[in-house]
Amino acid sequence: MDKFTTLTGIAAPMPLVNIDTDMIIPKQFLKTIKRSGLGKNLFDEMRYNQDGSEIADFVLNQPAYRNAEIIVAGDNFGCGSSREHAPWALLDFGIRCVISTSFADIFFNNCFKNGILPIVLPQETVDILMQDARKGANARLTVDLEGQTVTTSDGQSFGFEIDPFRKHCLLNGLDDIGLSLEKVAAIDRFEASAAQSRPWV
Amino acid sequence: MSGPKTLYDKIWDAHLVDEAADGTCLLYIDRHLVHEVTSPQAFEGLRMTGRKVRAPEKTIAVPDHNVPTTPGREKHIDNEESRIQVEALDKNARDFGINYYPVSDIRQGIVHIVGPEQGWTLPGMTVVCGDSHTATHGAFGALAHGIGTSEVEHVLATQTLIQKKSKNMKVEITGKLRPGVTAKDITMAVIGATGTAGGTGYVIEYCGEAIRDLSMEGRMTVCNMAIEGGARAGLIAPDEKTFDYVKGRPHAPKGAQWEAAMTWWKTLYTDEGAHFDKVVTLKGEDIAPLVTWGTSPEDVLPITDVVPAPEQFEGGKVEAVRRALDYMDLKPGQKLEDIQIDTVFIGSCTNGRIEDLRAAAAILKGKKIKDGMRAMVVPGSGLVRAQAEEEGLAQIFIDAGFEWRLAGCSMCLAMNPDQLAPGERCAATSNRNFEGRQGRGGRTHLMSPAMAAAAAVTGHLTDVRKMI
Numbered sequence: 001m002d003k004f005t006t007l008t009g010i011a012a013p014m015p016l017v018n019i020d021t022d023m024i025i026p027k028q029f030l031k032t033i034k035r036s037g038l039g040k041n042l043f044d045e046m047r048y049n050q051d052g053s054e055i056a057d058f059v060l061n062q063p064a065y066r067n068a069e070i071i072v073a074g075d076n077f078g079c080g081s082s083r084e085h086a087p088w089a090l091l092d093f094g095i096r097c098v099i100s101t102s103f104a105d106i107f108f109n110n111c112f113k114n115g116i117l118p119i120v121l122p123q124e125t126v127d128i129l130m131q132d133a134r135k136g137a138n139a140r141l142t143v144d145l146e147g148q149t150v151t152t153s154d155g156q157s158f159g160f161e162i163d164p165f166r167k168h169c170l171l172n173g174l175d176d177i178g179l180s181l182e183k184v185a186a187i188d189r190f191e192a193s194a195a196q197s198r199p200w201v
Numbered sequence: 202m203s204g205p206k207t208l209y210d211k212i213w214d215a216h217l218v219d220e221a222a223d224g225t226c227l228l229y230i231d232r233h234l235v236h237e238v239t240s241p242q243a244f245e246g247l248r249m250t251g252r253k254v255r256a257p258e259k260t261i262a263v264p265d266h267n268v269p270t271t272p273g274r275e276k277h278i279d280n281e282e283s284r285i286q287v288e289a290l291d292k293n294a295r296d297f298g299i300n301y302y303p304v305s306d307i308r309q310g311i312v313h314i315v316g317p318e319q320g321w322t323l324p325g326m327t328v329v330c331g332d333s334h335t336a337t338h339g340a341f342g343a344l345a346h347g348i349g350t351s352e353v354e355h356v357l358a359t360q361t362l363i364q365k366k367s368k369n370m371k372v373e374i375t376g377k378l379r380p381g382v383t384a385k386d387i388t389m390a391v392i393g394a395t396g397t398a399g400g401t402g403y404v405i406e407y408c409g410e411a412i413r414d415l416s417m418e419g420r421m422t423v424c425n426m427a428i429e430g431g432a433r434a435g436l437i438a439p440d441e442k443t444f445d446y447v448k449g450r451p452h453a454p455k456g457a458q459w460e461a462a463m464t465w466w467k468t469l470y471t472d473e474g475a476h477f478d479k480v481v482t483l484k485g486e487d488i489a490p491l492v493t494w495g496t497s498p499e500d501v502l503p504i505t506d507v508v509p510a511p512e513q514f515e516g517g518k519v520e521a522v523r524r525a526l527d528y529m530d531l532k533p534g535q536k537l538e539d540i541q542i543d544t545v546f547i548g549s550c551t552n553g554r555i556e557d558l559r560a561a562a563a564i565l566k567g568k569k570i571k572d573g574m575r576a577m578v579v580p581g582s583g584l585v586r587a588q589a590e591e592e593g594l595a596q597i598f599i600d601a602g603f604e605w606r607l608a609g610c611s612m613c614l615a616m617n618p619d620q621l622a623p624g625e626r627c628a629a630t631s632n633r634n635f636e637g638r639q640g641r642g643g644r645t646h647l648m649s650p651a652m653a654a655a656a657a658v659t660g661h662l663t664d665v666r667k668m669i
């Protein structure tokens with residue numbers, strides 16, 4: 001997993017609430033057995049017509065946002081299916097950070113496993129960032145994970161909360177499985193004791 | 202933690218392997234369910250790092266999302282990408298030595314139906330699957346939730362999951378349900394009341410007389426849609442109905458182990474005075490048969506109501522409703538009962554169990570579906586299908602004009618050939634009405650199996666109470 005330290009980039013405004021993982025990556029693209037290559041189908045049904053041509057007014061098709069690295073989104077982003085293809089598609093497109101008032105639980109988890117930083121901020125702050133994002137390619141947001149701040153193009157800075165363990169893993173690009181396997185002795189002990197107390201499992 | 206505990210607290214404590222100072226925990230996983238869509242990258246990850254499946258005997262795999270539901274599928278799947286995913290699961294199950302139910306096995310079906318049916322799901326367990334509707338298994342008083350593919354790999358390798366504890370929410374449904382009102386209406390009513398983000402950060406425990414009165418099938422329907430309310434998991438404390446359902450299933454404990462298990466299972470309830478961070482109470486009597494009108498599961502109304510206007514909502518929802526009405530081609534003020542449909546889908550992990558088929562068949566008996574209607578029943582498993590045939594339900598569906606399919610997810614998410622064409626409108630017993638969920642441009646109205654059967658007969662959304 002790539003480290004996440006600081007990011008200065010174009011932010012695409014997506015004020016719609018309840019953007020679900022079916023919208024982020026429709027099911028016909030889940031038939032892959034790989035993680036890569038999903039970026040071209042990110043938001044597929046919002047982004048392309050049936051004949052494959054682009055829908056001009058969709059935000060990521062607008063010249064200003066084609067290279068967006070951040071999304072500022074409406075409430076409850078990532079609800080629905082557990083498909084990790086959603087963060088894979090975002091990442092493959094180049095999105096490293098999503099900012100919203102709230103995220104669905106599984107999507108939120110999945111982001112951290114892929115080096116994407118989901119940031120939760122209050123409505124008033126998201127409104128300000130959304131306004132900033134609407135300014136297009138000249139307005140770049142800066143996200144500083146170490147300092148836990150988001151800064152707008154005109155220098156307004158906002159702090160955000162993040163779980164310390166997740167922050168540590170993102171900053172250092174750490175693989176969860178490797179970390180958990182360091183605790184294999186504790187897992188062994190747990191299994192041995194569960195074999196006594198709950199032998200039917 | 203001492204003092205009174207919730208059911209969630211008890212299951213959590215019994216599975217805690219390690220807790221760091223910041224509250225990050227390693228939780229032991231008793232059952233890991235696997236399907237073909239969210240697992241190939243996880244097995245690939247194991248291969249690349251030379252890791253093994255730590256507990257193959259606790260890992261159960263079944264192909265369901267992609268599989269066609271028409272005969273001959275065990276010999277050949279036409280869609281190449283689907284075939285590759287199913288073949289990858291075949292191979293991974295073999296290579297890593299996990300329990301497997303291929304399409305040729307009568308026990309194959311939707312993973313969340315197969316788990317309970319085979320007795321893999323038991324009270325007090327932790328159950329995970331790379332699928333958000335893992336919440337279904339909470340009906341047994343098991344802590345069950347969906348995970349992403351990286352976490353699938355993590356569980357395969359370590360049999361644990363890195364977790365932080367969620368908050369406790371109690372959802373109480375008091376009193377009795379009225380005739381024509383089902384478990385599906387309960388679960389949709391809860392989402393209507395709390396919204397799709399209302400449960401975010403919580404594990405829900407459903408309780409109250411109306412929940413106790415439900416069969417295990419009904420309880421699974423309720424817990425299945427906990428995720429649509431944003432909750433991590435839904436739970437129902439086990440009782441005699443739970444134990445009766447579990448007893449004698451292939452992987453349920455037997456003999457002395459059964460007795461030992463029962464001793465523990467009977468302690469799995471929320472202690473008097475335990476703390477809940479949030480409480481929601483609905484009266485069973487107040488719940489009517491519900492349908493969705495929009496493109497989010499929170500867009501529910503009683504069937505007697507009319508399509509709402511965007512202005513009735515607030516904030517970002519105003520724009521979302523405008524978009525939803527446009528997508529659904531509905532006008533504010535239109536009566537829900539006047540909405541014409543052309544497709545009916547009965548199935549899914551929400552409503553693909555025997556009781557669901559019985560409820561639909563009870564409405565359809567001796568009737569025909571509306572001319573030109575496409576209607577299909579996709580049983581949740583091969584065993585549900587066989588039982589429905591034995592009970593004569595299959596014949597009722599076929600006589601009414603339904604297609605009688607093989608088990609799988611089918612038109613719940615339309616990854617197999619069963620899809621809506623753009624503009625088609627479906628009465629569905631599944632759990633998601635998102636844009637494009639059942640096929641690009643397709644329009645979905647969620648409802649109970651009895652309501653879907655009623656709509657199949659009349660050709661429009663229908664108050665099932667008029668037909669019982």
Ligand code: SF4
Pocket residue numbers: 265266311312313332334549550551609610613614631632
């Ligand atoms: S039936 Fe639908 S919701 Fe259930 S597991 Fe299959 S695709 Fe998911």
